[in-house]
Amino acid sequence: MRGESVYSKRKYNVVQVSQAKKVAETWLASADLQNSVAFGLPEADDRYDIWRVPLLTLGKNHRVGEVVIDAFSTLVVEDKTTRKEVLEDRLLGRVEKVNLHRKRNDKCFISQQRNTIAHGDSEFVLQEMAAGSVDLVFTSPPYYNARPEYSDYISYEDYLLKMRKIIQATHRVLNEGRFFVMNISPVLVRRASRSEASKRIAVPFDMHKVFIEEGFDFIDDIIWVKPEGAGWATGRGRRFAADRNPLQYKTVPITEHILVYRKHTDKLIDWNIRYHPNQKAVKESKIDGSYERTDVWRIKPAHSKRHPAIFPVELAEKVIRYYSFKTDVVLDPFAGVGTVGEAAVGLGRRFVLVDNEKKYVDIIRRDAKKWLGKSASDILYINCVADSSAPGTLF
Numbered sequence: 001m002r003g004e005s006v007y008s009k010r011k012y013n014v015v016q017v018s019q020a021k022k023v024a025e026t027w028l029a030s031a032d033l034q035n036s037v038a039f040g041l042p043e044a045d046d047r048y049d050i051w052r053v054p055l056l057t058l059g060k061n062h063r064v065g066e067v068v069i070d071a072f073s074t075l076v077v078e079d080k081t082t083r084k085e086v087l088e089d090r091l092l093g094r095v096e097k098v099n100l101h102r103k104r105n106d107k108c109f110i111s112q113q114r115n116t117i118a119h120g121d122s123e124f125v126l127q128e129m130a131a132g133s134v135d136l137v138f139t140s141p142p143y144y145n146a147r148p149e150y151s152d153y154i155s156y157e158d159y160l161l162k163m164r165k166i167i168q169a170t171h172r173v174l175n176e177g178r179f180f181v182m183n184i185s186p187v188l189v190r191r192a193s194r195s196e197a198s199k200r201i202a203v204p205f206d207m208h209k210v211f212i213e214e215g216f217d218f219i220d221d222i223i224w225v226k227p228e229g230a231g232w233a234t235g236r237g238r239r240f241a242a243d244r245n246p247l248q249y250k251t252v253p254i255t256e257h258i259l260v261y262r263k264h265t266d267k268l269i270d271w272n273i274r275y276h277p278n279q280k281a282v283k284e285s286k287i288d289g290s291y292e293r294t295d296v297w298r299i300k301p302a303h304s305k306r307h308p309a310i311f312p313v314e315l316a317e318k319v320i321r322y323y324s325f326k327t328d329v330v331l332d333p334f335a336g337v338g339t340v341g342e343a344a345v346g347l348g349r350r351f352v353l354v355d356n357e358k359k360y361v362d363i364i365r366r367d368a369k370k371w372l373g374k375s376a377s378d379i380l381y382i383n384c385v386a387d388s389s390a391p392g393t394l395f
């Protein structure tokens, strides 16, 4: 009997050569090149969970490039796939322009995105936004909780796949060389009965793999430390505190990770600073005085009746000051009650806030008027049902 393939074990959504060809065909059709190339034999690369579909010249079968497909999401990985212009040049036998990429992109550009509030699933909402319309992403994703009565996800793999799709969608809207900062922690899956053990899942480590595979470079793992006492609510460590047996020792978590990534580029960070088109904003964004010198940040957690997992504004402010310039656009694809938006406005930045729960979007809509005053009338609303108290464009 043949063993289960690595594709089905990992629950790929692209498992057959014919499926990979179909995705590649659709991508080629979008460039009007479907009748100009032939396919070589598609191969899955399970080190990166991708499929590679070789593209060949018709007749002569010379390799001119490849389409790279994410085996989980079925989407084409644009920055690993041969660019359409390069394919055209090769097919027409034109000499490839040296450093074409560098020439096209030797200037950063300013996003035209207005302050935006969107109701919906970020995986789809972000697809409606222009590429490169965002300058920083700061977010904290929903928790994975294995208890089916509370969870939106059938399994942990299902949760990670959803996060992958949203990280992929943000990659497209994020400007070249800009930062994606994610606040995330290991989760505790409580035991279902007394005879079972509880389980911890190291979500940040799995998320790191997703970021790297989706075209981000790792920059920092900042540890957010809360005051002692903040973590006792989980009950972790109580058994050891009472019995003091070795092996039962478990820590009480009072830290969270702030993972910092940069969208992959061959350009140095200096390029983002020097070629920024608004040098006045660059100058005004300098961080004078004291700042966090190490990767340990001590910040009190925030609590609110309005949302169970809000950011402290202080945390959002630090991230925004360290990783964006004034007038930049800051996106939170899991916005909750919009703490990132509040901090962004306070620091002279624009915001894009997306949440799939109407009750949180309603709070953001109300609060945004306080943050922005009269300028709130310029907010762009996406998928927000018209209500007489909300100004701006509704669709």
Ligand SMILES: C[S@@+](CC[C@H](N)C(=O)[O-])C[C@H]1O[C@@H](n2cnc3c(N)ncnc32)[C@H](O)[C@@H]1O
Pocket: 120, 121, 122, 123, 139, 140, 141, 142, 143, 307, 309, 310, 311, 333, 334, 335, 336, 337, 338, 339, 340, 354, 355, 356, 357, 360
């Ligand atoms: C951990 S909370 C973020 C709270 C936020 N940092 C704040 O300060 O209010 C995660 C949020 O993501 C939202 N969410 C979950 N899945 C989503 C999705 N697919 N698209 C958009 N929002 C989503 C939830 O409704 C929740 O409000």
